[in-house]
Amino acid sequence: MTESKIVAFDLAKRIVQACVIDGTGAVIAEERMGPERVLSFTARHPHATVALEACGGAHHWGRALERQGHRVLLLPPQRVKSYGDPACKDDRRDARAIAEAASRSYLRPVPVKSEGQQALQSLDRVAALLARQRTQTVNALHGHLSEFGITLPKGPHLLKRRFTELEASPRWRELPEELRAAMGELFAAFLALEDRLSAIKARLAKGAKQSKLGRLLLEIPGIGPMTAVSLEAAIGDDPGRFASGRQFAAWLGLTPRVSASGERRQLARITKRGSARLRSLLVVCAQAMLRQYRQGRHGDPLACWARHLLARKRWNVAVVALANKLARIVWKVASSGAAYQARTA
Numbered sequence: 311m312t313e314s315k316i317v318a319f320d321l322a323k324r325i326v327q328a329c330v331i332d333g334t335g336a337v338i339a340e341e342r343m344g345p346e347r348v349l350s351f352t353a354r355h356p357h358a359t360v361a362l363e364a365c366g367g368a369h370h371w372g373r374a375l376e377r378q379g380h381r382v383l384l385l386p387p388q389r390v391k392s393y394g395d396p397a398c399k400d401d402r403r404d405a406r407a408i409a410e411a412a413s414r415s416y417l418r419p420v421p422v423k424s425e426g427q428q429a430l431q432s433l434d435r436v437a438a439l440l441a442r443q444r445t446q447t448v449n450a451l452h453g454h455l456s457e458f459g460i461t462l463p464k465g466p467h468l469l470k471r472r473f474t475e476l477e478a479s480p481r482w483r484e485l486p487e488e489l490r491a492a493m494g495e496l497f498a499a500f501l502a503l504e505d506r507l508s509a510i511k512a513r514l515a516k517g518a519k520q521s522k523l524g525r526l527l528l529e530i531p532g533i534g535p536m537t538a539v540s541l542e543a544a545i546g547d548d549p550g551r552f553a554s555g556r557q558f559a560a561w562l563g564l565t566p567r568v569s570a571s572g573e574r575r576q577l578a579r580i581t582k583r584g585s586a587r588l589r590s591l592l593v594v595c596a597q598a599m600l601r602q603y604r605q606g607r608h609g610d611p612l613a614c615w616a617r618h619l620l621a622r623k624r625w626n627v628a629v630v631a632l633a634n635k636l637a638r639i640v641w642k643v644a645s646s647g648a649a650y651q652a653r654t655a
Contacts, residue, residue, distance in 0.1 A: 317352060317380075318361040318409035320401050321368065329405035330355065335413060340402065352378060361412030363387045364420040372422035383412050384420040388583075418561065421546030430517045431543040434536055437510045438587065444503040451496045458485060466504060473497055514539050526643050530650045531612060532595035532636060540588050541640055549645040555638030562589050564634040580630060589633070596632035600625075610652040 314333030319326055326348055330339040343351060352360060352375060360375045362368045364384040372382045385408060394407035411417055423431065448469065452462055460481070462472050476482050482490065515535040518524040523545070527538040545558075552558040559565050563583035569576045582589065600620060603613045612635070620628045643650050 315355060316359045316361055316409050316412050317355050318405050318412060319348065319371070320405040320408060321362060321365060321371065322401070325401065327401035327405040329402070329409045330358075331406075331409045331413070335410070337406065337409075340405070342401070349374060349378065352380060357381075359383060359412060361385060361408050363390055363408060368420075369423045369428055373425070376422060382422055384422060385411050385417060386420060389417055418551070421544075421548060421551070423543055423546065427543045427546070430514070430539045433510060433514055433517070434539050434543075435587075437507060437514065437536060440503055440507050440510065444500065444507065447496055447500045447503060451493065451500065454489070454493060454496075458489065466500075469500070511535065518542070522647075523644060526647070526649055527640060530636065530639055530643060531610075532599040533640070534595070537591040537595055540585075540591055541644075544585060544588055545640075545644050549641060552641055552645075555641040558641040559634045559637040562592070562637055564589060564592070564630065564637055592633040592636050593629060595636060596629045600629060600632060612652060 315338075316331050318329045318331070320329075324344065326343050326345055328339070328341045328343065328348075328351055329337060332338050341351065348371065352358065356379065358380055359382075360380045361383045362371060362385070364386055368384050372384055375382050390408055390411045393410045395403050444466075448466075451469075451473075455462060460476065462469055462476075518528060518535040518538040521542065523542050524538050527533050527541055528535070533541070544562075549558075552561065556565065560581070561584050563581045563586075565580060566577040567579060567581045569578060600616060603616045604620060606617070615635075616628065616632050619631055623631070639650060
């Protein structure tokens, strides 16, 4: 067995399809098995390159396979798709497509996350889910009360005070009993979500400060605990796999889409590749920073650059450009291990 062989798995809940190819790309073995037989199958192919799609459960299998001594490649599903046959799709062809994609050196794999990184990322995803549920609850509260001529202010703190005042007012007692019960349930759900979100954010802040990289990322302007945790999980333990900050920004989908042929070169909108969650966090950070910079309360080079950009470009263009700049700063800090300094922004 040589190291040039690639073992590819198409993962599913109960069935796993395996495909083994040699250094020339020829299929030398295929097998359909249950998940309990995966590790015994790879044990027969020591020191191989094992390729998986970066889907549910892939990081668990990646850690287990790395412990066996294999080189693990987690490939983005959207890149693997181009190697499959769109006219005829099944598990066997999918495994062959994964093996074919793994043989291409220009495809950038997803880093295998440690259990600690995945746990923090799960906490971040739960916080995002609770935030969406809070927004839905607040919107329902606004919508139902507006049907009875009652408007509530935006913002959680103002909403709490205004709803408490409403419950103590004569207007509340004039409302139908069913509506009062329903709105009381929504308000109680809103308060519970607020408490749970506050607790999770406190745990995220604590988790972000427990690692050296997390502490360095928190020193970058605009980067909060949730963004720091997500960035640390995305970068992993090997920031050097990105040759430059531009490559990292491109991996996040924050660089323009290029259409070029001959002497013609046209830049379009950003590609939006990579993690939508991480990209949205950086965009939100950039929006908050631009609002502060626009008021002229910051004089560091990054703030001056952002204000000059905002004077020439539309708001959304400036926001994405600042998010791109933040991504490059993050890569520089992560790759060098040095703290952010304003004069190098």
